[in-house]
Amino acid sequence: MNIPAKILKANLFTNFRSNYFSTKYYYLSIARDKMSLEEAKKLAAYRAVDEHVESGYTVGIGSGSTVIYAVDRLAQRVTEENIKVKCVPTSFQARQLIINHKLALTDLEISPHLNVCIDGADEVDSNLNLIKGGGGCLLQEKIVASCAEQLIIIADYTKHSCLLGEQYKKGIPIEVSPLAYVPIKLKLEKKYKGDVALRMAVNKAGPVVTDNGNFILDWKDFDQSLNWKTVNDDLVSWPGIVDTGLFIGMASKAYFGLKDGSVKTQS
Numbered sequence: 001m002n003i004p005a006k007i008l009k010a011n012l013f014t015n016f017r018s019n020y021f022s023t024k025y026y027y028l029s030i031a032r033d034k035m036s037l038e039e040a041k042k043l044a045a046y047r048a049v050d051e052h053v054e055s056g057y058t059v060g061i062g063s064g065s066t067v068i069y070a071v072d073r074l075a076q077r078v079t080e081e082n083i084k085v086k087c088v089p090t091s092f093q094a095r096q097l098i099i100n101h102k103l104a105l106t107d108l109e110i111s112p113h114l115n116v117c118i119d120g121a122d123e124v125d126s127n128l129n130l131i132k133g134g135g136g137c138l139l140q141e142k143i144v145a146s147c148a149e150q151l152i153i154i155a156d157y158t159k160h161s162c163l164l165g166e167q168y169k170k171g172i173p174i175e176v177s178p179l180a181y182v183p184i185k186l187k188l189e190k191k192y193k194g195d196v197a198l199r200m201a202v203n204k205a206g207p208v209v210t211d212n213g214n215f216i217l218d219w220k221d222f223d224q225s226l227n228w229k230t231v232n233d234d235l236v237s238w239p240g241i242v243d244t245g246l247f248i249g250m251a252s253k254a255y256f257g258l259k260d261g262s263v264k265t266q267s
C-alpha cells in the first residue's frame with residue numbers, strides 16, 4: 001500500500017509525541033514513587049529518633065538506607081539540642097555514618113549496655129517478628145540489638161505484612177561459615193523445603209563476604225506458616241550457621257512511614 005508522504009510524516013510525529021510524553025510520564029511517576037518511599041523512610045526515622053533517644057543514651061545504629069535518616073536526625077539533635085549520645089555501630093556502613101556525622105563512636109567492649117537500638121528491617125510481621133540482613137549485616141545487628149533495652153524498627157510502608165515472606169521475596173538471609181555453605185544449603189532445602197542460594201556480589205566476582213568474613217545464604221519460597229521461633233532455634237544450633245536474619249521477639253516497636261505522610265506505629 002502506498003501511504004502519501006504527508007500522512008506518513010504526520011503519523012511519525014504523532015507516534016514520536018505519544019512515546020515521548022508517555023516515557024516522560026513513566027519517569028516522572030517512578031521519581032514520584034521513589035520520592036514518597038524515601039520520604040516515608042525519613043518520616044519513620046525522624047519520629048523514632050525524636051521519641052526514643054534522650055541525652056545520655058548509648059544508641060545502637062542499625063544498617064541500611066533507612067538508618068541514614070535516623071543518623072541525620074540524631075546529628076541534628078546533637079547540634080540543635082546539645083544532647084549527648086554515644087553510638088554503637090552494627091556494620092562498617094553504620095560506623096562510617098557515625099564518623100561522617102561526627103557523632104561519638106563507641107563499641108560493645110566499652111559500652112556493653114545500650115539504651116536503645118534503631119534499625120531498619122526487610123519485613124515486619126503482625127507479631128513484630130522481622131526478616132533482616134538484606135544488607136548482609138544481620139550478625140552484628142542481632143548482637144547489638146540483644147544488648148539494647150529496646151530495638152526500635154524504622155521502615156517504609158512496603159515492609160509491613162501479616163506473615164513473613166508475604167512482601168519480602170528475596171529470602172531469609174542466613175550467615176554461614178564459608179566452608180559449610182553447601183552442606184547447609186542441602187540440609188535446609190531437605191528439612192524445610194524452599195530454595196536456598198548463595199548471595200553473589202555485585203561489582204566483584206564471587207560471593208558476598210560479610211563484615212565478619214562469612215557467606216550469606218538466602219532462603220526463598222519457604223512455607224510462610226512455619227513457626228519461626230522453633231525454626232530459628234533449630235537453625236542456630238546447626239554447626240556452620242553463624243546466625244539468621246530472623247529476629248523473633250526482639251523488636252519493641254516499629255515505625256512505618258506511610259504514603260500519605262503519616263507514620264503508623266506497631267508495638
Ligand SMILES: O=C(CO)[C@H](O)[C@H](O)COP(=O)(O)O
Pocket residue numbers: 062063064065066067119120121122131132133134135136137138141
Ligand atoms: O537488615 C538490614 C541490613 O542487614 C537492613 O536493616 C534491612 O536490609 C533494611 O534496609 P533498608 O532500610 O535499606 O530497606
